[in-house]
Amino acid sequence: MSQATEQITARDERGATAPIIQAVGASREYELAGEIVHAVRRVDLDIRIGEFITLVGRSGSGKTTLLNMLAGLDHPTSGQVYFEGDDMANFSEKQFIRLRRHRIGVVFQSFALLPLLSAYENVELPMRIAGIGASERSKRTNEVLDIVGLGRRAKHRPYELSGGEQQRISIARAVAMKPNVILADEPTGELDSVNAAEIFGLFRQMVSEEDMSIVATTHDRTLLDLADKIYTVHNGEIELTEVGKHVDVSAQFKRPNEE
Numbered sequence: 001m002s003q004a005t006e007q008i009t010a011r012d013e014r015g016a017t018a019p020i021i022q023a024v025g026a027s028r029e030y031e032l033a034g035e036i037v038h039a040v041r042r043v044d045l046d047i048r049i050g051e052f053i054t055l056v057g058r059s060g061s062g063k064t065t066l067l068n069m070l071a072g073l074d075h076p077t078s079g080q081v082y083f084e085g086d087d088m089a090n091f092s093e094k095q096f097i098r099l100r101r102h103r104i105g106v107v108f109q110s111f112a113l114l115p116l117l118s119a120y121e122n123v124e125l126p127m128r129i130a131g132i133g134a135s136e137r138s139k140r141t142n143e144v145l146d147i148v149g150l151g152r153r154a155k156h157r158p159y160e161l162s163g164g165e166q167q168r169i170s171i172a173r174a175v176a177m178k179p180n181v182i183l184a185d186e187p188t189g190e191l192d193s194v195n196a197a198e199i200f201g202l203f204r205q206m207v208s209e210e211d212m213s214i215v216a217t218t219h220d221r222t223l224l225d226l227a228d229k230i231y232t233v234h235n236g237e238i239e240l241t242e243v244g245k246h247v248d249v250s251a252q253f254k255r256p257n258e259e
């Protein structure tokens with residue numbers, strides 16, 4: 001472990017690592033036809049280094065709005081969101097671009113794949129934009145496509161793939177960038193239970209082995225055992241429901257190319 005990594009993963013006396021993203025009293029209101037919608041209400045949330053957090057809640061509870069604010073894609077109408085201690089409200093356009101390019105990976109509920117590019121090209125493009133060299137790009141692209149079980153579909157375009165396959169491509173694209181934080185909005189919404197468990201197993205493994213932080217929203221209660229902290233989202237508010245039910249699944253989770 002390098003010195004820098006050692007420092008960043010240092011734990012306090014209670015075993016907690018430093019927060020990478022913090023929401024402090026963050027609220028988001030929308031005005032819709034003269035009515036105020038309180039989508040997120042005074043949320044305090046620390047996302048620490050090497051932590052896997054799930055947000056569980058019904059449709060309309062505020063999960064997407066909260067996740068977008070944590071990613072800096074949307075801003076609180078009151079309260080703050082900090083990235084490594086800096087208020088994102090003060091970030092310049094350039095800082096946001098750097099943040100989104102190198103530090104924070106987002107998996108959108110709608111996948112946001114580019115329709116004219118193949119699965120391979122969709123995964124590779126952000127790395128190209130981030131200036132990662134050609135051989136490293138192709139190594140990582142092939143690796144993550146194998147991890148999500150789509151190595152054989154690399155040449156297919158999104159419309160030739162099922163919803164679940166497109167979802168796995170969008171997850172592969174975020175994972176390949178090796179960001180510090182992945183914010184994933186219902187990343188298993190289109191997957192059957194076996195694939196969903198594998199994706200959450202992959203997230204668990206990345207958090208445990210690479211000190212990545214992951215926040216994923218989900219409906220699926222069977223996946224929750226894999227998270228470090230579970231928050232229930234209700235009516236725009238969050239409540240810590242469970243802590244530390246950490247299961248080591250690295251032994252169970254088998255990559256398709258390791259068989």
Ligand SMILES: Nc1ncnc2c1ncn2[C@@H]1O[C@H](COP(=O)(O)OP(=O)(O)O)[C@@H](O)[C@H]1O
Pocket residue numbers: 030031032037038039057058059060061062063064065066
């Ligand atoms: N752009 C918007 N304009 C107005 N209301 C919105 C907007 N986006 C979300 N909302 C409202 O905010 C609430 C939370 O939505 P959302 O964050 O999408 O919930 P979830 O992801 O949990 O389904 C809902 O009542 C939704 O209708």
Ligand SMILES: [Mg+2]
Pocket residue numbers: 063064065109185
């Ligand atoms: Mg949503």
